[in-house]
Amino acid sequence: MSPARIPHKEAPGIAVAHRLAMLRLAIEDLNTTVAGEGVFRLDLCELERAGLSYTFDTLHYLRSRDPYGVLVWVIGMDSLANLNSWHRWRELTDLANLLVINRPGWQKPVSGEIAQWLSQRECAAEQFGARGGVAFLETSPVSVSSSSLRQQLALGVPGKYLVPEPVCAYIRSQQLYLST
DSSP: OOOOOOOSSSOOOHHHHHHHHHHHHHHHIIIIIIOTSSSSOOHHHHHOOOOOOHHHHHHHHHHHHTSSSOOOEEEHHHHHHHHHSTGGGGGGTTEEEEEEEOTOOOOOOOOOOHHHHHTTTTGGGGGOOOOOOEEEEOOOOOOOOOHHHHHHHHOOOBBBBBBBHHHHHHHHHTTTTTTO
C-alpha cells in the first residue's frame, strides 16, 4: 500500500505499518482516557488513494460516508494562518467543522481573506452542528512541532508528555526515529 502524497507535508521517514500502529495506540489511549469510547476513529482512505491527497477530498469522502454526523477537523493555528494556500480551502467547512488549536508564535488572522472567511463561521465548539463552524481551543501551548519531535526522538530524547505513553513505548520497542 503506497499512501497518497499530501501537499504542505514532507514525506515521513517511517513505514506506513509503524505509523498506523502508533495511530491505533494513540486513538485507543485518547478514547479511553480523554473523550470516552469511540470518539476518535482511524480511516485509511488516504492510504488507499493514489496521487495527491487534499484535505478537501478526504473530508468529502468522510462526509459521504456519514452525511449528518458531526465531523471535526483539528489543525494548529500555524495551518490556519496559511489555509488560503490549500486546495478548495473556502469549502472545507461545507464538509466539516474546524477546531483550531493555538500554537506558540501564531495568532488568529485579524485581516485579509482568512479573517473574513472566519468571521462568517466562528462559533464555540459546543455550538458545532454537523458542519460549518470554526472554533478555537486555547491550551497551554507547547512549542513543539512534529518535525522537531522527530528530531528529538532521533537524538534519543524521550517523547514523554508529548505523545501518549503507549506510543512512546512502541517507538522505543521498535527503535523508530533513531536514524532519521
